[in-house]
Amino acid sequence: MLLFAAQLVNGLSLGSLYALFGIGFGLVFATLGVLNAAHGAYASAAALAAYFLIDRFGTPFAVAGLAGVAVGGVLAVVVDQIGFQPLRNRRSGMLAALITSIAFWIILDSLFGVATDQQSLAFPASSYPQAMLALGPLKVPTMQLVNFALLIAVATGVHLLIEATRLGAAMRAVGCNDVAAALGGVNARMIVLVKAFLAGATSGLAGVLAGIATSNVSASLGEGLLLKGFAAVVVGGFDDVRGTALAGLLLGVVEVFVAQYLSTSFRDGFTYLILLVFLVVRPRGLFGRDSVVRA
Amino acid sequence: MAGAVRGGFLLAFAVATGLGAAEAAPAPGEYSVGFITETTGPLAAAGVSFYRGAQLAVEEINQASYVGAGVTLKLAAKESGSDAARAVQALTQLGADRSVLAATCCILSPVAAALKPVTLNAKLPLVIHGATLPGLPNPPYVTSIVGLPGPQEVKMAQALAEAWKPKSVVYFVNADNEGFQNRFKAARKVMEAAGAKTADVISILSSDTDFTAGATQAIAVNPDLVMVWTTQTPAAGIIAALRAREYAGHISASDAISPAPVYKKIGAALAGTPFPILFSPEISKTPEAQAFVAGFAKKFGEAPDTYCAEGYTAIYFIAQGLKALDGAPTREALADALGKATSIEHNVYGGVPMNNGQAEVSNSIIAQWTRDGKVVRWEKP
Numbered sequence: 165m166l167l168f169a170a171q172l173v174n175g176l177s178l179g180s181l182y183a184l185f186g187i188g189f190g191l192v193f194a195t196l197g198v199l200n201a202a203h204g205a206y207a208s209a210a211a212l213a214a215y216f217l218i219d220r221f222g223t224p225f226a227v228a229g230l231a232g233v234a235v236g237g238v239l240a241v242v243v244d245q246i247g248f249q250p251l252r253n254r255r256s257g258m259l260a261a262l263i264t265s266i267a268f269w270i271i272l273d274s275l276f277g278v279a280t281d282q283q284s285l286a287f288p289a290s291s292y293p294q295a296m297l298a299l300g301p302l303k304v305p306t307m308q309l310v311n312f313a314l315l316i317a318v319a320t321g322v323h324l325l326i327e328a329t330r331l332g333a334a335m336r337a338v339g340c341n342d343v344a345a346a347l348g349g350v351n352a353r354m355i356v357l358v359k360a361f362l363a364g365a366t367s368g369l370a371g372v373l374a375g376i377a378t379s380n381v382s383a384s385l386g387e388g389l390l391l392k393g394f395a396a397v398v399v400g401g402f403d404d405v406r407g408t409a410l411a412g413l414l415l416g417v418v419e420v421f422v423a424q425y426l427s428t429s430f431r432d433g434f435t436y437l438i439l440l441v442f443l444v445v446r447p448r449g450l451f452g453r454d455s456v457v458r459a
Numbered sequence: 460m461a462g463a464v465r466g467g468f469l470l471a472f473a474v475a476t477g478l479g480a481a482e483a484a485p486a487p488g489e490y491s492v493g494f495i496t497e498t499t500g501p502l503a504a505a506g507v508s509f510y511r512g513a514q515l516a517v518e519e520i521n522q523a524s525y526v527g528a529g530v531t532l533k534l535a536a537k538e539s540g541s542d543a544a545r546a547v548q549a550l551t552q553l554g555a556d557r558s559v560l561a562a563t564c565c566i567l568s569p570v571a572a573a574l575k576p577v578t579l580n581a582k583l584p585l586v587i588h589g590a591t592l593p594g595l596p597n598p599p600y601v602t603s604i605v606g607l608p609g610p611q612e613v614k615m616a617q618a619l620a621e622a623w624k625p626k627s628v629v630y631f632v633n634a635d636n637e638g639f640q641n642r643f644k645a646a647r648k649v650m651e652a653a654g655a656k657t658a659d660v661i662s663i664l665s666s667d668t669d670f671t672a673g674a675t676q677a678i679a680v681n682p683d684l685v686m687v688w689t690t691q692t693p694a695a696g697i698i699a700a701l702r703a704r705e706y707a708g709h710i711s712a713s714d715a716i717s718p719a720p721v722y723k724k725i726g727a728a729l730a731g732t733p734f735p736i737l738f739s740p741e742i743s744k745t746p747e748a749q750a751f752v753a754g755f756a757k758k759f760g761e762a763p764d765t766y767c768a769e770g771y772t773a774i775y776f777i778a779q780g781l782k783a784l785d786g787a788p789t790r791e792a793l794a795d796a797l798g799k800a801t802s803i804e805h806n807v808y809g810g811v812p813m814n815n816g817q818a819e820v821s822n823s824i825i826a827q828w829t830r831d832g833k834v835v836r837w838e839k840p
Contacts, residue, residue, distance in 0.1 A: 171672055177671065178669055282503030284504060284720075284724065285723075289699075303704075379695060379724065380692060419672075428634060428663060
């Protein structure tokens with residue numbers, strides 16, 4: 165029973181990373197219509213920026229982490245403006261954006277590989293909280309609880325931002341029809357920038373936390389999150405942050421339990437089986453609305 | 460009669476002093492050696508090391524005229540990213556370039572296996588420098604300078620079984636890497652023969668990065684020893700996860716954790732984890748090894764790791780084959796020389812016999828990281 169509980173916590177922590185990443189991924193898809201394969205690069209960039217700040221300049225972890233998150237956001241804005249805005253202006257459609265994003269993914273991964281000398285790095289263990297916290301008989305690493313708490317905070321914040329603020333209404337309006345939104349007085353270009361930054365920053369946060377959880381900060385860090393984050397968005401519903409958060413947690417728990425009680429060999433297969441089932445049976449996901457364009 | 464006697468005497472003298480071999484002289488010129496690099500992709504960290512070792516070897520060989528007067532080598536590098544399809548494409552290109560006399564490649568056994576028919580078809584000598592699947596060599600065209608898994612692992616497992624007397628062992632093993640599967644099997648056989656029960660076998664994949672669940676699974680059965688038979692990134696992650704979860708038992712690993720960047724990454728959590736290794740800049744003391752360490756530090760500003768040594772050895776082995784040829788070297792003649800080699804002359808391991816195209820290395824050492832980041836011999840407590 166203790167093992168079950170420990171693995172449940174492991175699954176929720178892992179799922180928190182998938183969910184955080186998926187929230188950013190879903191934001192871009194639901195509101196900008198871009199299936200962004202370069203999204204994993206934002207997570208890698210954030211983790212690498214935080215790592216170099218800590219390793220080279222001795223920056224405290226909280227500051228370095230926030231700076232990394234900002235780097236993820238800024239990178240997303242830069243990629244959006246260089247890669248996607250010209251396509252948006254020409255109404256080029258989703259396929260052109262997807263191909264462009266794949267190009268950015270490869271270019272950014274290569275650059276990060278050069279920056280790290282192709283090494284897998286890790287945050288110094290002394291730079292972040294390492295204590296094991298006792299929850300009854302269960303001992304849980306502090307960072308696992310931090311992952312979960314940050315997911316709750318980010319998911320709640322983004323959900324409220326989108327559903328209960330004027331900015332969120334403007335974001336939804338631009339997602340529906342940017343021309344109509346602009347005619348209604350919304351600065352669509354500014355909204356696009358805000359969305360891109362928010363998406364990159366949430367993925368960046370997932371990247372920094374994944375770097376700690378896995379002792380792996382490398383050019384390929386984001387790749388590991390990309391497909392799982394995509395699965396979380398599909399299962400949760402593209403246009404609802406709550407669904408993405410729940411789906412991410414579900415995928416994390418399933419992944420860990422399959423590895424523990426069945427076999428590691430089936431782990432990823434189960435994740436994508438869930439994805440397939442949702443695409444066939446409930447394509448709008450757990451919380452998705454019918455009107456949203458599907459992938 | 461006197462002339463015949465004198466001629467016979469001179470011939471005998473030449474054979475006895477090895478002059479017969481020394482007379483072989485490849486025609487002066489620059490000869491290309493293909494190197495299928497893996498400096499991108501999942502094994503890029505090791506791939507960079509292999510390539511740097513090869514670069515140093517070429518520099519030394521050319522400076523010392525190791526192959527012969529006026530003979531220099533040039534590396535023709537093609538990147539594969541550890542991907543079999545890209546490696547085949549790279550080897551095909553090298554095969555089409557008639558200035559390339561031989562090639563060396565492959566960290567992963569499936570990639571090496573994919574190249575085998577290509578190289579046999581192109582009749583291009585291929586020296587494997589990293590992959591360890593038994594049966595890969597196919598002399599004269601395919602040879603391997605890497606010792607097969609088994610002896611090193613057996614030696615370490617025997618030492619650990621004797622020193623720590625574990626009652627239960629958990630094994631982490633790469634499900635997608637046959638080389639590590641073989642190492643794991645060799646070690647488990649020794650452990651079970653010594654009475655250590657297999658408490659669990661936890662399979663992981665090379666691309667895995669999260670080992671929290673695996674560490675929890677291992678700790679749950681409270682083993683006396685955890686043996687980690689995986690590639691570098693998972694090995695580092697598994698050990699870090701086990702120690703972060705306050706596992707206080709013994710852990711052992713493979714030489715995958717020996718490079719300095721792994722210690723920089725994981726730190727003191729690696730201390731006291733024994734691993735078998737053939738070359739270590741801190742421990743290997745032969746003149747060749749020390750010269751290699753000094754030369755590498757001068758060229759790259761850091762100490763070489765075990766993968767650098769393998770890239771270095773592969774190039775010297777090819778140079779050794781070339782050195783034995785007379786006149787304009789051909790791929791066929793070079794393959795013949797490499798296939799017949801009974802040892803690698805210039806090496807950092809203190810001797811490497813070759814048997815039917817396969818290196819046999821038995822003088823491995825058991826090493827460990829200290830808390831302050833040095834590799835030292837592991838001693839029985």
